[in-house]
Amino acid sequence: MNTRVRERYDAVFKLLFKTTGMLVIAVLGGIFLMLVWNTVAFFIKVSPVDFITGTQWNPSGSQASYGILPLVVSTTLVTIGAMLIAIPLGIGTAAFISEYAGKRLKNFLKPAVEMLAAIPSVAIGFLGIVVVGPGIAALTGQPNGLNALNGAVLLAVMALPTIVTIAEDAINAVPASYREASYGVGANRWQTLVFVTIPAAAPGIIAAIMLGVGRAIGETMTVLMATGNVSAFPKGFFHSVRTITATIAIEMGEVPYQTTHYFALFAIAAVLFLMTLAANLAGEYFVNRFRKYHAA
Amino acid sequence: MTEEKIKLSTQNLNLWFGNKHVLKNINAAFAENKVTALIGPSGCGKSTLLRSFNRMHDLTPDARIEGKLFLESLDLYDKNISVTQVRKRIGMVFQKANPFPKSIYDNINYGLKINDIPQGDRKGIVENALKESYLWEEVKDELNKPATRLSGGQQQRLCIARTVALRPEIILMDEPCSALDPISTLKIEDLIHSLKDKYTIVIVTHNMQQAQRVSDKTIFMYLGDIIEEADTAELFNNPQKELTQNYISGHFG
Ligand SMILES: Nc1ncnc2c1ncn2[C@@H]1O[C@H](COP(=O)(O)OP(=O)(O)O)[C@@H](O)[C@H]1O
Ligand SMILES: [Mg+2]
Numbered sequence: 001m002n003t004r005v006r007e008r009y010d011a012v013f014k015l016l017f018k019t020t021g022m023l024v025i026a027v028l029g030g031i032f033l034m035l036v037w038n039t040v041a042f043f044i045k046v047s048p049v050d051f052i053t054g055t056q057w058n059p060s061g062s063q064a065s066y067g068i069l070p071l072v073v074s075t076t077l078v079t080i081g082a083m084l085i086a087i088p089l090g091i092g093t094a095a096f097i098s099e100y101a102g103k104r105l106k107n108f109l110k111p112a113v114e115m116l117a118a119i120p121s122v123a124i125g126f127l128g129i130v131v132v133g134p135g136i137a138a139l140t141g142q143p144n145g146l147n148a149l150n151g152a153v154l155l156a157v158m159a160l161p162t163i164v165t166i167a168e169d170a171i172n173a174v175p176a177s178y179r180e181a182s183y184g185v186g187a188n189r190w191q192t193l194v195f196v197t198i199p200a201a202a203p204g205i206i207a208a209i210m211l212g213v214g215r216a217i218g219e220t221m222t223v224l225m226a227t228g229n230v231s232a233f234p235k236g237f238f239h240s241v242r243t244i245t246a247t248i249a250i251e252m253g254e255v256p257y258q259t260t261h262y263f264a265l266f267a268i269a270a271v272l273f274l275m276t277l278a279a280n281l282a283g284e285y286f287v288n289r290f291r292k293y294h295a296a
Numbered sequence: 297m298t299e300e301k302i303k304l305s306t307q308n309l310n311l312w313f314g315n316k317h318v319l320k321n322i323n324a325a326f327a328e329n330k331v332t333a334l335i336g337p338s339g340c341g342k343s344t345l346l347r348s349f350n351r352m353h354d355l356t357p358d359a360r361i362e363g364k365l366f367l368e369s370l371d372l373y374d375k376n377i378s379v380t381q382v383r384k385r386i387g388m389v390f391q392k393a394n395p396f397p398k399s400i401y402d403n404i405n406y407g408l409k410i411n412d413i414p415q416g417d418r419k420g421i422v423e424n425a426l427k428e429s430y431l432w433e434e435v436k437d438e439l440n441k442p443a444t445r446l447s448g449g450q451q452q453r454l455c456i457a458r459t460v461a462l463r464p465e466i467i468l469m470d471e472p473c474s475a476l477d478p479i480s481t482l483k484i485e486d487l488i489h490s491l492k493d494k495y496t497i498v499i500v501t502h503n504m505q506q507a508q509r510v511s512d513k514t515i516f517m518y519l520g521d522i523i524e525e526a527d528t529a530e531l532f533n534n535p536q537k538e539l540t541q542n543y544i545s546g547h548f549g
Binding site: 187 | 394442
């Protein structure tokens with residue numbers, strides 16, 4: 001191939017990558033604009049204060065009310081519950097796989113955990129209806145177990161593969177020299193893990209947790225199936241809740257085009273977007289705080 | 297010659313990594329309050345020998361050790377002794393400075409915490425260790441700064457401070473200056489001189505001049521064997537073996 005042809009190829013590929021890059025940005029921008037546009041349309045009809053402080057979500061009643069609070073509380077409850085379960089379990093599993101498991105166990109555990117990620121969310125939701133829910137109901141003496149705890153347990157299961165896999169990579173990537181330094185001053189395995197290895201892996205572990213949180217906040221099908229979807233204001237883990245995602249999924253199908261209710265669903269989607277964004281920014285902040293101690 | 301006390305020794309020490317025979321029947325002795333240099337071409341087993349004293353090979357699954365190692369009369373590989381105690385008594389400074397990703401203060405404090413030194417004593421010990429390592433004047437106002445922001449030479453002195461803070465009896469140093477500039481190297485050599493009164497030091501070095509500047513005794517290794525050992529001046533001025541002669545005159549390495 002002569003130089004001229006090669007340069008031509010170069011130019012073509014450059015154009016191709018530029019176009020695809022622009023396309024992605026355009027699509028993202030379009031989605032964002034649509035979200036903002038419809039949210040604004042909603043706020044022309046309903047005051048933002050009522051929206052944010054209202055404690056009732058009842059768009060189809062004769063006296064329609066659009067209070068997002070119960071939905072936000074539901075989403076938060078399920079997400080926090082899921083994280084309380086998934087974070088210790090995830091870091092523990094990651095630490096075990098990377099520091100304690102022998103080679104053979106490791107070669108079995110890693111793919112097994114990764115396979116969890118391949119289970120479709122409908123299947124997990126189904127598991128919630130027939131196994132976890134009844135289990136919770138039996139333990140707590142309630143008529144059914146379709147509540148926030150059920151959702152939290154299932155979301156934890158869904159977030160685990162991400163958290164374990166990424167946290168394990170982070171722990172594995174901690175230079176052996178840190179561990180040796182720790183053993184060198186007389187630390188045992190546990191002390192080395194807790195005081196040196198995990199802190200050194202913290203940026204990666206936090207990233208893992210944030211990806212897990214992102215998944216939990218945005219997950220729809222599982223919570224839709226497992227949490228009961230009662231739109232009354234949530235009272236706790238043992239009560240039915242209705243998350244933002246479930247609300248959108250349930251109501252989007254039956255709402256008439258460009259009504260207040262229609263716009264309202266975009267508004268709550270925008271709030272969901274802000275929540276995910278906040279989680280990501282918080283994660284970024286912590287990652288940077290830990291990076292400070294690492295070599296540039 | 298005065299009678300010298302043997303602090304550290306090996307008896308018929310053999311070590312394999314998998315099938316690879318890396319240390320071949322090593323019988324070595326290291327005198328108390330002396331600096332002993334381990335020299336020899338790269339890959340001859342200097343680090344491996346050094347690391348067998350503080351049982352760093354425990355972490356390598358395919359390392360296999362035969363023979364005995366002693367700290368005075370204590371059998372270092374006895375089933376009933378605590379390996380963490382061994383590592384507290386035998387400190388180590390690594391080839392590449394490896395401060396923890398923590399603050400300067402916490403780098404030293406960590407070992408104190410691990411070894412249950414009372415909270416109230418720690419601050420003084422940290423300060424003392426930094427002074428002993430000639431680092432105090434440079435860092436006394438920024439003890440909370442990340443240790444990774446220090447220069448390479450400062451990091452290595454911090455690693456030495458971290459080690460001496462625990463008052464070990466022996467300090468193992470594995471080419472502590474190999475990544476440092478000449479000025480930092482001289483500072484560390486000064487430091488080694490001043491530490492000799494209190495500690496027994498074993499230092500691996502590939503630098504002949506350094507071996508002559510810092511050590512009292514020198515052991516020359518080749519392919520997993522000890523070829524020659526003597527007082528440093530003796531070994532460099534009057535080597536008994538041709539291999540030693542060739543190595544110290546720079547014919548290979
Ligand atoms: N963890 C290990 N696994 C397998 N082989 C090793 C390991 N560490 C060192 N070796 C081998 O042992 C030999 C001696 O290494 P080393 O003691 O590091 O040499 P030196 O410090 O004298 O340069 C080398 O051939 C090296 O490749
Ligand atoms: Mg070496």
